């Protein structure tokens with residue numbers, strides 16, 4: 001968004017949450033005992049029959065690695081992996097044949113900025129009216145809608161309640177619920193009353209720890225939070241470098257972490273093999289975060305020429321949610337969004353889009369990220385036409401949501417393109433998305449991990 005989701009976290013104290021955390025504990029134990037790695041965990045999921053063979057006849061296939069479109073391609077899927085891709089792939093006996101000869105097949109889409117456990121909750125006060133169990137259960141249909149919209153993976157960049165995203169990720173991996181493959185942050189690391197804090201309460205109200213899990217002031221507290229989150233099984237670290245839009249008492253123009261604190265985050269995360277995503281609107285905050293070595297700038301609203309040069313030099317990704325401004329302003333007319341949030345938002349939407357165009361033109365690496373949750377999950381693809389309007393070619397927009405997103409997440413060996421050896425995450429649309437980018441809002445076929453979830 002130009003907005004930002006607020007962040008909150010929860011220590012899962014309730015009985016129900018303890019139940020949800022059990023798989024976490026066993027995953028951690030498994031990791032300790034077996035040297036289990038997240039990649040293997042994802043790849044070895046019992047999501048489909050390991051021996052099943054599926055042949056997909058693609059009329060057209062978008063090769064995002066070469067930025068070309070090939071015709072009449074056969075994709076052989078074995079279990080959850082792509083085994084062969086080409087024009088002369090022999091069809092094994094007994095294989096299930098899926099005829100997509102009148103469709104365009106693409107890699108499964110990836111949204112690098114979602115809040116799957118938060119949706120349409122414009123005010124953090126709602127957090128005090130829902131249990132952690134409510135939050136996760138509400139996220140289940142949101143996850144399903146996201147998957148059926150063609151997003152087979154998401155990088156979920158923060159939740160009000162700490163670690164419920166870890167639970168949902170694990171439930172999806174285990175096949176308990178349908179949803180995209182999730183890479184999660186667990187909590188927002190934010191300064192006291194910063195853009196990721198749950199704010200807006202009377203000054204003498206003290207929130208329980210579970211709702212201020214990521215609060216950290218000073219480099220050592222930041223390191224402590226990173227360590228704890230790493231041990232709780234998160235996939236990356238999210239820091240709130242500047243103020244936010246959708247948080248009471250926060251100012252998007254303020255810089256909320258010092259360079260020392262940001263460096264502590266990136267250094268400590270690196271020790272655990274984790275990347276850092278930095279929420280940053282204000283120019284100075286963007287520079288500090290890039291200099292500290294974050295993998296991505298989220299929002300990047302007020303990036304200037306110096307930021308652009310720095311990001312290019314360091315290979316920092318820009319994840320700019322340039323669609324949701326229209327949704328926020330539309331919702332405002334229905335009086336859903338609190339007035340102070342809208343005041344934060346004023347003027348930011350256009351600045352962000354203009355600066356996105358500049359960054360795109362300069363060749364800054366761009367990954368697709370929408371801030372879904374600010375707007376309804378499952379409509380993530382609405383951002384594609386905006387990215388094309390503000391400077392990307394349709395192929396570049398598709399690459400941002402496939403190969404580039406996979407690279408940012410650090411999983412380009414597994415997802416992001418249709419290639420032998422990668423996970424079988426495929427989607428298909430009727431019309432050519434390179435001439436009709438809106439077509440990505442109308443995905444007709446979805447395969448994730450070799451399993452078909454939609455085939456219209």
Ligand SMILES: [Zn+2]
Nearest residue numbers: 004005157371
């Ligand atoms: Zn966000």
